[in-house]
Amino acid sequence: MTTTTANTTPLDVAAVRADFPILSRTVRDGKPLVYLDSGATSQRPLPVLDAERRFLETSNAAVHRGAHQLAEEATDAYEGARAKIADFVGATPGELVFTKNATEAINLVAYAMSNAATAGDDAKRFVVGPGDEIVVTEMEHHANLVPWQQLCQRTGAVLRWFPVTAEGRLDLSGIDELITERTKVVAFAHQSNVLGTVNPVGTLVRKAREVGALVLLDACQSVPHFAVNFRELDVDFAVFSGHKMLAPSGIGVLYGRRELLEAMPPFLTGGSMIELVRMEGSTFAPPPQKFEAGVPMTSQAVGLGAAVDYLNAIGMDRVAAHEHRLAERALNGLKEIPGVRIIGPPDTVDRGATVAFVVDGVHPHDAGQVLDSLGIAVRVGHHCAWPLHRSCGIPATVRATFYLYNELSEVDELVNGVREAQRFFGVA
Amino acid sequence: MTTTTANTTPLDVAAVRADFPILSRTVRDGKPLVYLDSGATSQRPLPVLDAERRFLETSNAAVHRGAHQLAEEATDAYEGARAKIADFVGATPGELVFTKNATEAINLVAYAMSNAATAGDDAKRFVVGPGDEIVVTEMEHHANLVPWQQLCQRTGAVLRWFPVTAEGRLDLSGIDELITERTKVVAFAHQSNVLGTVNPVGTLVRKAREVGALVLLDACQSVPHFAVNFRELDVDFAVFSGHKMLAPSGIGVLYGRRELLEAMPPFLTGGSMIELVRMEGSTFAPPPQKFEAGVPMTSQAVGLGAAVDYLNAIGMDRVAAHEHRLAERALNGLKEIPGVRIIGPPDTVDRGATVAFVVDGVHPHDAGQVLDSLGIAVRVGHHCAWPLHRSCGIPATVRATFYLYNELSEVDELVNGVREAQRFFGVA
Amino acid sequence: MYQEIILDHYKNPHGRGLREPYDAESFQVNPTCGDEVTLRLKVTDGKVADVSYEGQGCSISQASTSVLTDLVTGHTVGEALSTMDAFVELMQGRGTVEPDEDVLEDGVAFAGVAKYPARVKCALLGWMAFKDALARTSNEVEA
Amino acid sequence: MYQEIILDHYKNPHGRGLREPYDAESFQVNPTCGDEVTLRLKVTDGKVADVSYEGQGCSISQASTSVLTDLVTGHTVGEALSTMDAFVELMQGRGTVEPDEDVLEDGVAFAGVAKYPARVKCALLGWMAFKDALARTSNEVEA
Ligand SMILES: Cc1ncc(COP(=O)(O)O)c(C=O)c1O
Ligand SMILES: Cc1ncc(COP(=O)(O)O)c(C=O)c1O
Secondary structure, rough: OOOOOEEEEEEOOHHHHHOOOOHOOEOOOOOOOOOEEEEOOOOOOOOHHHHHHHHHHHOOOOOOOOOOOOOOOOHHHHHHHHHHHHHHHHOOHHHHHEEEHHHHHHHHHHHHHHHHOOOHHHHHOOOOOOOOOOEEEOOHHHHHHHHHHHHHHOOEEEEEEEEEEOOOOOHHHHHHHHOOOOOEEEEEEEOOOOOEEEOHHHHHHHHHHHHOOOOEEOOOOOOOOOOHHHHHOOOOOOEEEEOOOOOOOOOOEEEEOOOHHHHHHOOOOOOOEEEEEOOOOEOOOOHHHHOOOOOHHHHHHHHHHHHHHHHHHHHHHHHHHHHHHHHHHHHHHHOOOOOOEEOOOOOOEEEOOOOEEOOOOOHHHHHHHHHHHOOEEOOOEOOOHHHHHHHHOOOOOEEEEOOOOOOOHHHHHHHHHHHHHHHHHOOO | OOOOOOOOOOHHHHHHHHHHHHHHHOOOEEEEEEEEOOOOOOOOHHHHHHHHHHHHHHHOOOOOOOOOHHHHHHHHHHHHHHHHHHHOOOOOHEEEEEEOHHHHHHHHHHHHHHHHOOOOOOHHHOOOOOOOOOEEEEEHHHHHHHHHHHHHHOOOOEEEEEEEEOOEEOOOOHHHHHHHOOEEEEEEEEEEOOOOEEEHHHHHHHHHHHHEEEEEOOOOOOOOOOOOOOOOOOHHHHHEEEOOOOOOOOOEEEEHHHHHHOOOOOOOOOOOOOOEEEEEEEEEOOOHHHHOOOOOOOOHHHHHHHHHHHHHHHHHHHHHHHHHHHHHHHHHHHHHHOOOOEEEEOOOOOEEEEEEEEEEOEOOOHHHHHHHHEEEEEEEOOOOHHHHHOOOOOOOOOEEEEOOOOOHHHHHHHHHHHHHHHHHHHOO | OOOHHHHHHOOOOOEEEOOOOOOEEEEEEOOOOOOEEEEEEEEEEOOEEEEEEEEEOHHHHHOOOOOHHHHHHHOOOHHHHHHHHHHHHHHHOOOOOOHHHHHHHHHHHHHHHOHHHHHHHHHHHHHHHHHHHHHHHHHHHHH | OOOOOHHHHHHHOEEOOOOOOOOOOEEEEEEOOOOOOEOOOOOOEOOEEEEEEEEEHHHHHHHHHHHHHHOOOOOOOOHHEEEHHHHHHHOOOOOOOOOOOOHHHHHHHHHHHHOHHHHHHHHHHHHHHHHHHHHHHHHHHOO
């Protein structure tokens, strides 16, 4: 994660905001919208909206299926987007599978592994069963936890996990007991969607390599926010979602090392992913097609390609530097309020612009409601990371997440809003 | 299927076409586009494009997850769309699951059935294994074939199928031998995507009920084209795709009878589909949420809702009547050409506006290429129904598929184009 | 939406704490925020003899459960059910339902909550537990 | 795109039919349209001694396989591979590659096909079978 600001001119946030029509709307009786929920889903800039619309008004057709001009143009647009997105994360197009969201991408790997049991010799290396273990962490989003619980339920493998320290870091002290010869997969978030913690990918990858386990990186909260290169990180699989990085909903990405995607059995089956189909049985296309059954999310891929162009034009280092400033200001501002407790690392070292907190005496729902009445959109609840909240001994938090279009002044509004909530509930 | 035109004023095709920007473009050096590939994917009218864009510019947020105003509006838009779409097919909102396409919807059922083996007592009725049979037909799209082959591979069940007659109808003569006490699922297309044949749902449902088998209807080629009511058809499951009915890509639908969706184990797992999550295990939300893991296709659902509004405003009976006229003209026109053979029923009885054919002495690819050079977009190949083509003894066909925006004159252009292809290849 | 009445019930909840004896217990959780309630119900001679509960949650869920105990305790099961129906109707009415103060008493204070769909689940959490507990006892009650 | 040369090869394919003896056979299919080719290869003393094939497909796939037999038969494996590379490059060039007639002979007629991506697979079907067959013999050839 690059957080040095030395060589980058600061982001012109006002110019960026002009690209996002929704940011100029008002909510709750005329309050300007302060959107601090990009960790759940981001907003879309005009170039992304326009790219998708242009595609639909000029070149829309089923891809990889037709021989007419529209089908050619659509296929080019779809595959062109794939190449661009692959490049954005240090992958080749053949290593990039489109899914509907990151959740599907993780399920794809988990199901391919249970399918491996009946998929012949090539798939053997993916088989898991009794005696095998899958390792996750206690800070995972449900999307990177429940599919592995279910894989274990289907196969008899056992799920194990890294605990989290009081400061919101992974507790790696038991790494040698957790990641062992029995470990088949190590799956973890690059950046926590609650704590903001950026996890030590290198350490976990090295250990996994030692024991021959596969590594799956949940990059949902990293790829949108700083420059990420899967090849350099040396992970086997990685996933992220378009809607969290200025792109349409309905599209996610699975990255897989080529040789793994080649050997791995398919997941969803149907049209476009086959080689030969007979009533008696079928064979399958090479990756990535093997994992893309049915008519795909064509215009959404085009939109994600446009989002990548947009982010590249700004520069991910600049995005990261801006978010660094936002996170710093939020942490400092909130820490000054008596009765507010940050859930996650207290400083910005290896930490993104996701700030979760609790307010003594004010339930997160109530705090969120007061903020909402001021036009400030945050998320309250467990943010699909219920076990993490349990391990912190709290049912829920308030979470503010920032992105390239947020102003420093919006951080101040958040801080003032929290004070207002305290006043309202008589705890300050 | 309603094909009587008596009480319906004919469709104003010119007015409809004005809603579809792409239809006024030209291809191949200035030829007006004649789009006859709606069976692969349809085009999108302005009201659908605008609805999605309006949503993204005003109310976009993660649904079912936030407590701020945008999240409320987004959730309302998403659930409002679900209610509208459910109503369109005679279902209740709780019976309608959003998937990325119809292919995922079929896979969902097939995987839920193999998951049932380890999902406890509630799921028992879905378990399949050695000795059980799944029945499909030889005219299925790969999407309604390969997932069942794979289910059989995972569980040891056996796949059986109805053959197709020379006229392109289901051969039901062996129904009593095919659908038996061993049958767990009968899965078939409402309308074939190649032959245009509309299958006898009632006969198959009655027989399936007799033996206690579940019925899955592939309604991809029916819901877009005539009024369909799943409740009245009395099927257990049904699937269709948005992109074939004027709506965005990236969204499909699974219909399931409420009590089945309640008992059926989940498929994709992750955020938004849970009830309680602990590291040790999780429980799941009621349907439809149970089957919608992760951030869903929000704006796409809104688009599909708008497409349903658009179709309702025109009236599905009118759409069907118009397509009936198109099919009749195409069948008559093509039948007159020596050397052209229709693959599928020769008349319009129980038959939709999908016309596949071969031209003696001209390979479908070559015929398609000549048509493309004239601006006519058809599809060539096996149309993801390879076994059907094999059973007809042909590797491929040319397929023209019509929709509400096609003019009768476009049918004539197709017929003339086929004659042109014959001339070019010296066979007429 | 934060009426004084709601804040009063939140700060000074009525009938809180789990008590014996009881006929049925229900545990309910709001899966989006993790709020939970455990509610016990004692029915005697067709009447709600006691409702006791524990839970963690926001002002809305805590206050509405407090109001619940006031509204149903001492009433017949039939009366309690129709009060519940009225409260559910109010909450799902999106702000279009005019609450009847004779039936809902302090419950009318929640009319404003109905305009915030995400909070409706909070307001109904305790009521869902009550409904569930009632269902668990209903065989005995009817017998 | 339908050059006379292509139509000639389509109507009068060269070297068609499956022949013995052969070192390797390859079956290739175009999964989108079902076109298929079975190709046999005989290599003698490092030279392509015979290429024979059967198949069903469009004018492009049939003609390009016919051209293939002309271009590789009698040439060393090395020469055949570099001809193949040139043909593949031409086909994947989207119409931007200038074909070398000395190398590709009748194959230059396919330059126009390169502008139709969906047909490129047709033009390459026979060549992929040739490449695959060659790979299957290569151990012996190199030994
Ligand atoms: C009959 C039929 N079934 C299933 C499908 C698969 O639909 P999708 O690709 O949208 O999942 C199609 C269309 O491709 C179809 O025509
Ligand atoms: C860390 C993390 N992983 C996974 C997901 C799941 O992403 P999606 O819902 O787009 O599948 C999210 C976001 O919801 C996330 O923040």
